[in-house]
Structure formats: C-alpha cells, structure tokens
Amino acid sequence: MAGATSADAAGEGFLSLRGLTKRYGGFAAVDDLSLDIGKGELVAFLGPSGCGKTTSLRMIAGLIEASAGRIAVDGRDLTHVPTYERDMGMVFQSYALFPHMSVAGNLAFGLEMRKLARAEIERRVREALALVHLEALGDRKPAQLSGGQQQRVALARALVIRPSILLLDEPLSNLDAKLRDDMRAEIRDIQTRLKATTIFVTHDQMEALTMCDRVAVMNRGRLEQLGTPEDLYERPASAFVATFVGRINRIEATAEGDVVRLGGEALRAARSAHGPVELMVRPHRIEMSAGAAAPPQAQDGPRNMLSGRVARSVFAGDLQHYEVEAAGRLLSVERSTVSHEPPLRPGEAVTLSWRVADTFMFERAS
Amino acid sequence: MDERPASPTLTILASLAFVFLLAPVVIVLPLSFSGDAFMAFPPQSWSARWYAAIFSHARLIEAFFVSLGLAATVTALSLMIALPATYALVRLRPPGAEAMFSLFTAPLLLPTIVLGLAILIVFAGLGLLGTWRGLLLAHLVVCTPYALRVLATSLANLPADVEQAAATLGARPATVFRRVTLPLMLPGVAATGALCFLVSFDETVLSLFMTGPRISTLPVEMFHHVESRADPLVAAVSVLLVGFTLLVVVLVDRSLGLGKAFLKGG
Ligand SMILES: Nc1ncnc2c1ncn2[C@@H]1O[C@H](COP(=O)(O)OP(=O)(O)OP(=O)(O)O)[C@@H](O)[C@H]1O
Numbered sequence: 001m002a003g004a005t006s007a008d009a010a011g012e013g014f015l016s017l018r019g020l021t022k023r024y025g026g027f028a029a030v031d032d033l034s035l036d037i038g039k040g041e042l043v044a045f046l047g048p049s050g051c052g053k054t055t056s057l058r059m060i061a062g063l064i065e066a067s068a069g070r071i072a073v074d075g076r077d078l079t080h081v082p083t084y085e086r087d088m089g090m091v092f093q094s095y096a097l098f099p100h101m102s103v104a105g106n107l108a109f110g111l112e113m114r115k116l117a118r119a120e121i122e123r124r125v126r127e128a129l130a131l132v133h134l135e136a137l138g139d140r141k142p143a144q145l146s147g148g149q150q151q152r153v154a155l156a157r158a159l160v161i162r163p164s165i166l167l168l169d170e171p172l173s174n175l176d177a178k179l180r181d182d183m184r185a186e187i188r189d190i191q192t193r194l195k196a197t198t199i200f201v202t203h204d205q206m207e208a209l210t211m212c213d214r215v216a217v218m219n220r221g222r223l224e225q226l227g228t229p230e231d232l233y234e235r236p237a238s239a240f241v242a243t244f245v246g247r248i249n250r251i252e253a254t255a256e257g258d259v260v261r262l263g264g265e266a267l268r269a270a271r272s273a274h275g276p277v278e279l280m281v282r283p284h285r286i287e288m289s290a291g292a293a294a295p296p297q298a299q300d301g302p303r304n305m306l307s308g309r310v311a312r313s314v315f316a317g318d319l320q321h322y323e324v325e326a327a328g329r330l331l332s333v334e335r336s337t338v339s340h341e342p343p344l345r346p347g348e349a350v351t352l353s354w355r356v357a358d359t360f361m362f363e364r365a366s
Numbered sequence: 367m368d369e370r371p372a373s374p375t376l377t378i379l380a381s382l383a384f385v386f387l388l389a390p391v392v393i394v395l396p397l398s399f400s401g402d403a404f405m406a407f408p409p410q411s412w413s414a415r416w417y418a419a420i421f422s423h424a425r426l427i428e429a430f431f432v433s434l435g436l437a438a439t440v441t442a443l444s445l446m447i448a449l450p451a452t453y454a455l456v457r458l459r460p461p462g463a464e465a466m467f468s469l470f471t472a473p474l475l476l477p478t479i480v481l482g483l484a485i486l487i488v489f490a491g492l493g494l495l496g497t498w499r500g501l502l503l504a505h506l507v508v509c510t511p512y513a514l515r516v517l518a519t520s521l522a523n524l525p526a527d528v529e530q531a532a533a534t535l536g537a538r539p540a541t542v543f544r545r546v547t548l549p550l551m552l553p554g555v556a557a558t559g560a561l562c563f564l565v566s567f568d569e570t571v572l573s574l575f576m577t578g579p580r581i582s583t584l585p586v587e588m589f590h591h592v593e594s595r596a597d598p599l600v601a602a603v604s605v606l607l608v609g610f611t612l613l614v615v616v617l618v619d620r621s622l623g624l625g626k627a628f629l630k631g632g
C-alpha cells in the first residue's frame with residue numbers, strides 16, 4: 001500500500017485518533033482520546049462498564065459524530081467520511097443481525113455491496129460459515145439461532161468483507177468457555193492472516209491480556225494507559241490500571257521522600273514522593289517465610305520487609321491464598337502449591353518480603 | 367401471543383369487550399333480513415328484499431365506488447407522504463423534529479366537526495367544495511396523521527443498530543432503506559395502509575361538509591337515506607360493509623400479518 005509510507009512519515013499509526021471526544025450535554029462519554037494503532041495490530045479496549053468503549057468504537061466507525069478530534073486511517077482523514085465508505089467491519093454488542101435475511105443472506109450483504117460476482121459471494125459465504133463452525137445453519141433466520149450462534153454470525157459477517165479495520169464490541173461475551181477459547185484463537189488467526197488492524201472491546205482482562213498485542217485501559221471516558229500486557233501488569237501508569245488489571249494489595253500510607261511510613265515500619269518504593277500515597281504490590285510477588293527470622297537477602301535488588309501473622313489460609317488448587325495481618329492491615333499473599341510444602345496455619349508468625357522494584361506507589365487525594 | 371394461557375379474569379374481560387363491540391352487528395344482521403317496510407326490532411317477517419333493493423339504488427352503488435376509489439387513493443398518497451416524513455423525523459432527527467411531529471399529528475386531536483368546519487371555510491373560497499379533489503384533500507388531512515403515527519411507532523421499534531450494521535458493510539443510506547429498513551417496516555406499512563383505507567372509507571362527518579349533489583360517498587348517502595326513510599335498506603348495506611371491512615383486514619393479515627404489526631410494532 002502506497003499510503004502506508006505517508007502515515008509512517010507523519011509518525012502516526014495505521015489507525016490514528018487525536019483528541020477524540022464525545023460529549024452528551026455536559027457529560028463527556030469519551031474525553032480527549034488519542035492513540036495510534038499499527039497496521040495489523042490487535043489492540044484491546046479494556047475498562048469497566050460505561051467507560052466509553054462502545055462510544056469510541058462508534059465514532060471510529062462513523063456511526064456517531066465526534067464532538068471534537070480527528071480520526072485517520074493510513075494517513076487519510078476520515079473524520080467526516082460517511083460510514084459506508086470507511087471499510088470497517090464491526091461486530092455490534094447487540095449483534096444487529098438482519099432479522100429478515102437468512103444467515104447466508106446476512107453474510108452475503110457486505111459482499112453484494114462490494115458488487116462481487118454471485119459465485120465468488122457464495123464461495124466466500126461458505127468459507128466464512130465454516131470459519132465460525134456454522135456450516136449447517138446458512139438457511140436459518142437469526143431468530144432461530146442461540147445467542148452464541150448469533151454472535152458468531154455477527155463475527156463472520158464482519159470478517160467476510162475483509163475490512164482494513166475490524167471493530168469488535170465484546171464479540172465473545174455470550175459464548176461458553178470452550179467455544180470462547182476456540183473463537184479467540186480463530187479471531188487472532190484470521191486477524192493475523194488478513195493483517196486486519198483490530199480493536200477488540202472487552203470487559204475481560206484475561207481476554208485482553210492473553211490475545212492482544214496491546215491494551216488500552218479506559219476509565220470514565222479517558223485513556224488511562226496504552227501498553228503491552230506486560231507494561232500494564234509490571235508498569236501500571238495509574239492506581240486505576242494497577243487495581244483493574246490483575247489482583248493487587250493496596251496499602252494507604254504517608255510518603256516522606258524515599259521512605260514510606262506505615263505504623264512503625266518503613267517501606268520503600270521505586271521512586272520518592274511526599275504526602276499521602278497508596279503502595280501496591282501483587283499477592284504473588286510477596287514471599288512469605290515462617291517465623292520472625294529475616295529471610296536471606298536475595299540478589300535481585302533491595303526488598304521491603306514486614307512481619308505479620310497468618311489470618312486465613314485457603315486452598316485453591318495450584319495456589320494457596322493467604323490473608324496475613326501485618327502493620328495493622330490485611331494483605332493477600334499467594335504461594336504456588338508446587339513444592340508440596342505444608343501450608344502455613346492461621347495464627348503462625350511469618351515474615352513477608354518483596355522487591356522494592358515490585359512496589360508501585362501512587363499519590364492519593366488526602 | 368399464544369405462548370401463555372390467558373387468566374380467567376382476562377378471558378372474561380375480553381369476552382365482555384367483544385360482546386360490547388359486536389352488539390351492533392348482532393342487531394343489524396337480523397334487521398337486514400327483515401321483510402317489513404319499516405325498521406323494527408325484532409322484524410315481523412323475513413326476506414332478502416332489502417339486499418336486492420341495494421342494487422337497484424343507483425346513487426348508493428355510485429357512492430360506493432366513489433368511496434372505494436377515494437379510500438384507495440387516500441391510502442396510497444398517505445403512505446407516500448408519511449413514509450419519507452417518518453424516516454426524516456425519526457431517523458434523521460432534524461432540529462425541531464419533535465415539535466414538527468406533534469404539529470403534523472395534531473389533526474388527530476381535533477374533533478372532525480371542527481376540522482370539517484375549518485376545511486369548509488377554506489375550501490369554499492377555493493371552489494373545492496363538492497369536488498373529488500376537495501374530498502381527497504380533506505381525507506388526506508385526517509389519514510396522513512394516522513399514517514405518521516403508526517409508521518413512527520413501527521420505525522422507532524426497529525433497532526437503529528441493524529441499519530447501522532448495513533452502513534458499516536458498505537450500504538449507502540438509500541440502499542439501507544430499501545434492503546433493511548423498508549422490509550422490516552413492511553408489517554407496519556401494511557397496518558398503516560389498512561388503517562388509512564378504513565378511516566377514509568368510513569369517514570362521515572368530514573365528507574358531509576365536502577359532498578354535494580355532484581359527488582357523494584357511501585357513508586354520506588347512507589346518512590341521507592336514514593334521514594328521509596326508515597326502511598331496513600341501510601341495515602343490509604351495513605352488513606355488506608362489515609363483511610367488506612372484515613375482508614380487507616383478513617387479506618392484509620394473511621399476506622403480511624397484522625398481529626405482528628400491531629403487537630410488535632413492526
Ligand atoms: N446517547 C447517549 N446519551 C447520553 N449518554 C450516553 C449516550 N450513549 C452513551 N452514553 C453514556 O456514555 C457513557 C459511555 O457509554 P458506552 O456505551 O461507550 O460504554 P461502554 O464502555 O461501552 O460500556 P459497556 O461495557 O457497558 O458496554 C455511559 O456513561 C453512557 O451512559
């Protein structure tokens with residue numbers, strides 16, 4: 001594609017959003033959203049209900065007009081281009097199948113709009129049906145399908161036109177676990193093969209982390225962080241991202257430069273601050289040893305230490321979950337059950353330790 | 367519709383409503399087979415003579431065809447006006463759409479007698495009284511708001527998502543309307559057509575103002591007949607009309623499904 005170079009030259013992604021905003025009255029459903037997505041990349045929009053994921057997708061597809069901002073694909077400004085010229089395949093949260101057409105008719109619609117030959121349309125419809133494992137149901141009407149089957153028809157209808165951009169609004173929310181895993185792999189596979197630049201909206205953080213190249217975490221209409229799953233997990237940009245992605249302990253404390261006072265104990269984080277803060281550490285990053293003895297200092301950098309007492313212990317198969325009372329609060333700790341060590345019992349004195357590098361610190365409104 | 371058995375209370379209420387609605391038919395049917403020269407209930411003798419009398423009553427026959435042509439034309443025009451108007455007001459939502467919708471459907475709220483008087487005054491100056499064109503315009507004033515109302519409900523019940531999905535697949539607005547919106551609205555359109563037809567065919571008050579010696583509609587002719595004579599002829603005409611109305615409703619229902627249109631709003 002000749003245009004790809006022009007987009008690269010401008011330092012923009014294949015799909016580029018700049019200051020995209022949607023206001024309803026005084027309320028900003030999407031607020032100043034800027035991001036770049038590379039050609040063929042699969043990016044998840046992850047965030048709680050009502051954070052503006054669907055609204056963003058609809059603006060990108062041209063279904064609602066942005067209050068402000070710019071949308072460009074491959075260097076071409078699409079902000080005022082009508083939906084039917086945008087070449088974006090979309091799976092709606094509500095599926096939005098054509099109720100008066102058969103499944104095959106639904107799939108053929110986009111191809112007919114592209115004025116393909118009858119035989120070619122039939123071939124591609126058959127292919128698409130096979131892709132979503134619905135070969136036998138081409139003649140059914142959408143109302144005669146289960147929710148999961150309808151969702152797969154919606155997915156096939158968006159894929160069959162081989163769009164340059166795929167917008168998927170929770171396309172797997174109605175499938176059972178097994179089918180969902182299959183469809184994730186399918187989507188990833190098709191998406192890679194077609195090099196379709198894809199936005200995948202989901203509530204499900206595991207889905208976002210495991211199948212997408214990068215994840216955009218949204219909250220209240222704003223982009224909190226755009227990064228690889230590892231970035232979000234290991235280097236969260238905000239307290240919201242840290243708590244939304246994965247499990248984490250939150251410890252309210254007061255920072256005094258390099259140290260953070262917590263009752264009588266002093267902890268450290270990777271950076272310094274002053275005033276009320278929240279320290280965060282993931283349960284499985286905390287090492288726990290029995291007794292009050294300090295564990296040997298590991299080679300992987302300085303560590304924080306707290307002594308405490310086991311309050312609760314729960315067996316969860318591959319993990320043992322503990323709640324440990326330390327410095328006057330309850331901390332979650334997870335240990336792998338791989339070593340066959342006998343679990344620690346409630347009431348036992350323990351020492352907790354974790355790397356300073358694994359300690360996130362965020363300012364807290366006092 | 368037929369998924370749940372109705373409760374006994376509901377069944378009784380519905381039966382009472384049916385009896386109330388059908389009572390006039392129950393009276394009129396025996397009356398139409400009266401052999402008497404005057405309307406009396408119950409009739410003293412029986413015959414089909416009044417049915418035969420209809421067909422020798424040229425003015426009635428003529429009026430029936432005027433009503434038929436008028437209703438068909440009014441229905442077609444109402445749909446042609448209301449369909450695009452509904453789409454514009456419900457989907458494109460120009461500024462002031464709600465106010466315009468209220469304005470266009472306002473005639474529904476006016477008593478027909480008031481409407482008739484107003485139209486009479488305006489049409490008198492334009493020389494439209496007693497003409498087919500005048501009747502047509504007057505009926506449009508009544509029928510188009512009905513059409514707008516029913517079609518708007520039918521369209522508002524269509525999820526906009528489905529039309530938007532068509533747009534993302536590359537369909538231009540006109541194609542979306544032709545391939546998605548219109549087919550999905552079809553039951554609503556059929557219901558609207560039937561409604562307009564029956565409203566126009568049945569319209570009496572307004573037509574009384576508009577008709578004259580040169581042109582008359584069936585309801586007006588029946589009205590005049592009852593005014594001057596008290597024979598059971600109108601009962602016979604009424605029975606035929608009930609049959610005709612039933613035929614229209616059944617035809618539309620068979621071909622497109624009125625139940626679907628009215629119960630699910632299209
Ligand atoms: N037409 C509208 N008018 C007013 N507010 C709206 C409108 N559409 C959406 N909103 C609001 O904008 C916010 C974002 O909505 P959106 O549908 O984008 O959320 P979402 O992230 O997709 O949520 P979910 O995960 O539940 O689908 C919500 O608070 C919603 O109430």
Ligand SMILES: [Mg+2]
Pocket residue numbers: 053054055093169
């Ligand atoms: Mg949504």
